[in-house]
Amino acid sequence: MDQLVDELGKAQSTVSEARLASVFDTAADGIVVIDENCTVLAFNKASETLFGYSAAELIGNNVSKIMPADFAVAHDGYVQHYLDTGVKKIIGIGREVRGRHKDGTEFPVELSVGDASTSEGRQFIGILRDLRPRKSVEDRLAQAQAQLVHMTRISAMDEMGAAIAHELNQPLTAILLYLQSVSRKAARTEALDEMTLSVIEKAVKEAERAGDIIQRMRQLVEKKEPEREQIDIAEFAHACIGLVEMGTNERNSLFACVIEPDLPTLGVDPVQIRQVLVNLLRNAREAVSGMKIRRVTLSARHNGDFIEFRVSDSGPGVPPEVVPELFKAFSGQKQKGLGLGLAISRSIAQNHGGDLYLDTSGEERGATFVLKLPVETTAKTGARS
Numbered sequence: 001m002d003q004l005v006d007e008l009g010k011a012q013s014t015v016s017e018a019r020l021a022s023v024f025d026t027a028a029d030g031i032v033v034i035d036e037n038c039t040v041l042a043f044n045k046a047s048e049t050l051f052g053y054s055a056a057e058l059i060g061n062n063v064s065k066i067m068p069a070d071f072a073v074a075h076d077g078y079v080q081h082y083l084d085t086g087v088k089k090i091i092g093i094g095r096e097v098r099g100r101h102k103d104g105t106e107f108p109v110e111l112s113v114g115d116a117s118t119s120e121g122r123q124f125i126g127i128l129r130d131l132r133p134r135k136s137v138e139d140r141l142a143q144a145q146a147q148l149v150h151m152t153r154i155s156a157m158d159e160m161g162a163a164i165a166h167e168l169n170q171p172l173t174a175i176l177l178y179l180q181s182v183s184r185k186a187a188r189t190e191a192l193d194e195m196t197l198s199v200i201e202k203a204v205k206e207a208e209r210a211g212d213i214i215q216r217m218r219q220l221v222e223k224k225e226p227e228r229e230q231i232d233i234a235e236f237a238h239a240c241i242g243l244v245e246m247g248t249n250e251r252n253s254l255f256a257c258v259i260e261p262d263l264p265t266l267g268v269d270p271v272q273i274r275q276v277l278v279n280l281l282r283n284a285r286e287a288v289s290g291m292k293i294r295r296v297t298l299s300a301r302h303n304g305d306f307i308e309f310r311v312s313d314s315g316p317g318v319p320p321e322v323v324p325e326l327f328k329a330f331s332g333q334k335q336k337g338l339g340l341g342l343a344i345s346r347s348i349a350q351n352h353g354g355d356l357y358l359d360t361s362g363e364e365r366g367a368t369f370v371l372k373l374p375v376e377t378t379a380k381t382g383a384r385s
């Protein structure tokens with residue numbers, strides 16, 4: 001009879017051990033069991049995945065192997081302190097700590113620890129949860145929030161920019177008129193010496209430049225609704241080149257124009273889109289000046305629901321450090337330019353439901369800017385019927 005009870009007891013304990021083993025290895029969290037000396041006694045499957053060590057590699061070793069160096073040094077002391085004083089700092093409380101993968105990477109884990117007195121002495125059971133997924137969500141959230149703050153600031157800037165532009169316009173015009181009348185009078189009466197006259201002239205130039213900046217700032221922030229008209233793309237492209245060539249006396253044109261045949265008409269604000277293309281063509285002409293091969297090509301083609309205008313040049317290309325700033329206002333590198341052209345152009349393109357960007361996919365030298373504008377469905381059906 002006694003033997004039977006004994007057998008039964010053994011069978012039961014094997015069953016519960018098997019059950020425990022199964023729970024141990026199917027747990028989603030890492031489970032690590034250590035003894036009083038911090039030697040690893042058990043290391044489950046989830047821990048293996050988490051830390052990159054196999055159970056065999058860790059069992060019998062100090063648990064500090066899965067901790068960053070600074071924490072590892074202090075860990076034995078923490079355990080001893082608890083054993084000596086019974087003061088719980090982690091046990092039953094849980095806290096965020098850092099773990100260390102076999103490959104050396106460190107990552108945040110939530111650690112909860114329980115302790116148990118067994119026939120083989122005190123043991124500690126640590127349950128470890130990888131906090132990286134939660135952290136990455138938190139990071140993304142923080143990023144989105146930062147972006148939102150940035151956007152709000154930009155729109156406040158927009159409003160302020162528009163207000164400043166409006167307020168400054170009048171006094172600036174007055175300054176210009178005063179200066180002009182002084183310089184006209186001085187020129188007539190010869191009351192002022194050359195030096196003073198040239199200073200006044202410079203002041204007029206600067207005031208004009210400030211006026212120009214304000215004018216274009218207003219364009220940038222006003223976001224006027226486009227007044228759409230149906231335009232013939234080929235005709236329009238040639239006219240833009242004509243505008244840029246005007247006033248130059250180059251014998252051979254820099255510009256080539258390649259237009260895909262049978263393009264539909266395009267419903268855009270011709271004044272605004274002309275401004276975009278002219279700015280791109282001017283930028284391209286400035287980029288190729290001083291180059292051995294000076295070539296600028298304006299092309300247009302149909303691509304899905306869009307018409308794509310491309311302006312490519314044989315210039316030096318846009319330096320990589322300039323690329324992120326390219327479409328920001330006042331970002332220009334030129335002495336003469338205001339650095340507003342591309343910023344205004346992009347906002348015009350986007351106002352049309354399109355976009356303007358630098359094509360960085362090409363291998364060839366030089367720069368290629370792409371202006372994408374949606375083909376209005378009404379225009380297409382109108383053209384077909």
Ligand SMILES: Nc1ncnc2c1ncn2[C@@H]1O[C@H](COP(=O)(O)OP(=O)(O)OP(=O)(O)O)[C@@H](O)[C@H]1O
Nearest residue numbers: 283284287317332333334337338339340341342367
């Ligand atoms: N085709 C190009 N090749 C190389 N760099 C370019 C090209 N187009 C633009 N850039 C760079 O981008 C900057 C911004 O161009 P953007 O047209 O916005 O201003 P800008 O031409 O300097 O002044 P403006 O306001 O008179 O147009 C330029 O100063 C230049 O450094």
Ligand SMILES: [Mg+2]
Nearest residue numbers: 279283341342
């Ligand atoms: Mg420009």
